[in-house]
Amino acid sequence: MKTAFALALVAAAGAANADVLVNEVVGSTTGGDVEFIELYNTGASAIDLTGWSIELWDSDIDAGGSGFGGADGTAPYALSGSIAAGGYWTIANGETASQIGFTGDAFFGNNSIENSSYTLILRDGMGNIANSIFFNDGDAGDQANDAGAAITADVTVGPDGSFLPAGFYRFGDGSDIIELHNFSDFTDYTPGAANVPAPAGLAIAGLGLIAAGRRRR
Numbered sequence: 001m002k003t004a005f006a007l008a009l010v011a012a013a014g015a016a017n018a019d020v021l022v023n024e025v026v027g028s029t030t031g032g033d034v035e036f037i038e039l040y041n042t043g044a045s046a047i048d049l050t051g052w053s054i055e056l057w058d059s060d061i062d063a064g065g066s067g068f069g070g071a072d073g074t075a076p077y078a079l080s081g082s083i084a085a086g087g088y089w090t091i092a093n094g095e096t097a098s099q100i101g102f103t104g105d106a107f108f109g110n111n112s113i114e115n116s117s118y119t120l121i122l123r124d125g126m127g128n129i130a131n132s133i134f135f136n137d138g139d140a141g142d143q144a145n146d147a148g149a150a151i152t153a154d155v156t157v158g159p160d161g162s163f164l165p166a167g168f169y170r171f172g173d174g175s176d177i178i179e180l181h182n183f184s185d186f187t188d189y190t191p192g193a194a195n196v197p198a199p200a201g202l203a204i205a206g207l208g209l210i211a212a213g214r215r216r217r
């Protein structure tokens with residue numbers, strides 16, 4: 001009995017919670033940066049976010065890039081509260097409130113998300129990576145990392161031409177289809193609400209072309 005309990009604990013400690021995903025991010029826009037990170041719970045149960053955190057790791061190796069593997073802004077951000085089944089949890093800055101009228105579940109200061117390559121890690125209450133996103137500005141050598149240790153991110157976003165993309169969203173909440181956000185057109189930003197859904201019946205073969213076609217700046 002004692003042994004079985006110990007084994008169960010080991011199993012639990014090794015498995016990241018895969019139900020909560022990074023669903024939408026905006027970090028670099030025209031003018032003062034609107035910055036927010038939206039999580040989405042794909043599961044059937046509410047999840048307590050106590051002990052969870054969002055980390056932002058500088059991922060620029062190019063000359064002049066500052067502090068590869070260092071924490072960006074005032075990251076990490078400790079999460080609190082819970083996220084309902086099919087619900088959202090968002091951290092957002094003051095520009096998000098002033099420019100698009102949205103206030104998140106948590107607040108971070110303006111310019112918390114850098115405008116060149118970075119790695120966003122969502123870490124669960126047991127310290128495991130629940131989801132990781134590498135935002136790439138396209139410079140040779142930039143590398144997804146966890147505090148300087150190279151990783152293969154779950155999702156790589158960008159570059160958008162030779163720039164860091166404004167952000168990304170899953171084309172339909174929790175989807176594996178990734179779209180880049182526009183820099184100056186905020187109409188497709190949906191912090192704390194449903195992302196643009198995938199049209200019903202869309203042929204899988206056509207998704208890549210549609211993804212490319214929707215990208216504009």
Ligand SMILES: [Ca+2]
Pocket residue numbers: 059060061062065116117137138139142
């Ligand atoms: Ca770079």
Ligand SMILES: [Ca+2]
Pocket residue numbers: 027028029033035111112113114115
């Ligand atoms: Ca920014």
Ligand SMILES: [Ca+2]
Pocket residue numbers: 023024038189190191192193194195
């Ligand atoms: Ca959204």
